[in-house]
Amino acid sequence: MMKQLLICLALFGFVNAAFAEELMTFRSELNQVRYQSLIKELRCPKCQNQNLADSNSGISVDLRQQVHNMIETGKTDQEIVDYMVARYGTFVLYRPQNTPATFLLWYGPFILLSGGVVLFVVVLTKNRRRSCK
Amino acid sequence: MRRIVLFLPFLVFLVLGVVFYFLLGKDTQYMPSALIGQPVPSFQLVTLEGEQVKQTSDLPKGSYLINFWGTWCPSCHVEHPYLMTLAEQGVTIVGIDYKDQQAAAMQWLRDKGNPYTLVLMDELGQFGLDMGVTGAPETFVINAEGKIAYRLQGVLNAQSWQVIKAYL
Numbered sequence: 001m002m003k004q005l006l007i008c009l010a011l012f013g014f015v016n017a018a019f020a021e022e023l024m025t026f027r028s029e030l031n032q033v034r035y036q037s038l039i040k041e042l043r044c045p046k047c048q049n050q051n052l053a054d055s056n057s058g059i060s061v062d063l064r065q066q067v068h069n070m071i072e073t074g075k076t077d078q079e080i081v082d083y084m085v086a087r088y089g090t091f092v093l094y095r096p097q098n099t100p101a102t103f104l105l106w107y108g109p110f111i112l113l114s115g116g117v118v119l120f121v122v123v124l125t126k127n128r129r130r131s132c133k
Numbered sequence: 134m135r136r137i138v139l140f141l142p143f144l145v146f147l148v149l150g151v152v153f154y155f156l157l158g159k160d161t162q163y164m165p166s167a168l169i170g171q172p173v174p175s176f177q178l179v180t181l182e183g184e185q186v187k188q189t190s191d192l193p194k195g196s197y198l199i200n201f202w203g204t205w206c207p208s209c210h211v212e213h214p215y216l217m218t219l220a221e222q223g224v225t226i227v228g229i230d231y232k233d234q235q236a237a238a239m240q241w242l243r244d245k246g247n248p249y250t251l252v253l254m255d256e257l258g259q260f261g262l263d264m265g266v267t268g269a270p271e272t273f274v275i276n277a278e279g280k281i282a283y284r285l286q287g288v289l290n291a292q293s294w295q296v297i298k299a300y301l
Contacts, residue, residue: 045164046267058232059267062258087265089167 045088166284174263178253196301197225199273203233206269212288220248228252274300
């Protein structure tokens with residue numbers, strides 16, 4: 001029973017790995033790692049919330065192929081990302097760029113957090129003063 | 134002071150209410166093209182008849198539409214009659230046969246009529262990639278200066294034409 005379960009689980013892992021994956025050959029292990037991380041960070045422009053690695057839409061297949069080609073022809077990661085942004089906009093980035101437009105996105109949580117800390121300290125000191133009286 | 138603080142949640146509610154109200158009914162799928170304001174990317178594509186290689190300089194002068202279509206695309210069937218209507222009204226449309234078979238595409242134009250002044254084949258989808266296309270049909274408005282002015286994802290019909298017209 002246990003053994004069968006383990007086999008099932010192992011096969012399930014195999015199915016997952018095979019999902020949305022074309023047969024691709026890479027010139028080096030490093031290139032393959034770069035490919036995997038790039039298609040995880042780039043968003044499918046057709047889908048609302050999937051990265052290139054998870055999507056099977058036609059455009060994702062094409063873009064994965066494009067990423068593969070660019071890696072194999074010696075383009076840097078930055079060049080590949082710039083290429084995608086030039087065509088599909090910053091929408092394709094799962095990690096937003098640090099620009100004035102995304103200031104609140106990056107620093108908003110910290111601003112809110114420091115506001116909360118200030119409020120906390122104010123309330124605390126007020127209460128202490130009251131209890132001292 | 135205390136009183137005002139008590140009203141804070143209500144104020145937050147009001148602000149959020151106004152924001153959400155204005156977002157109601159907006160198309161969340163709408164994505165402006167990253168190429169707005171830029172010239173058409175350079176290309177070298179073969180005409181559908183397979184006889185000539187065309188490049189950017191062969192594109193029409195003045196304003197026109199670039200329409201990505203394919204015989205494999207169901208929405209393109211829906212869109213086609215309206216493209217015919219536009220062509221009759223004198224709108225210049227360049228067709229890009231996107232990731233398609235030549236024979237099937239030629240048959241399609243014979244059966245349904247050809248609304249395009251020029252049809253180019255993008256078999257591998259490379260030009261589509263350069264234009265930031267995510268599927269078919271997609272229609273780009275190119276203004277008189279040769280710059281991309283608007284991109285429509287989805288079917289071009291009487292309703293979307295009202296928006297597009299203004300960019301021509």
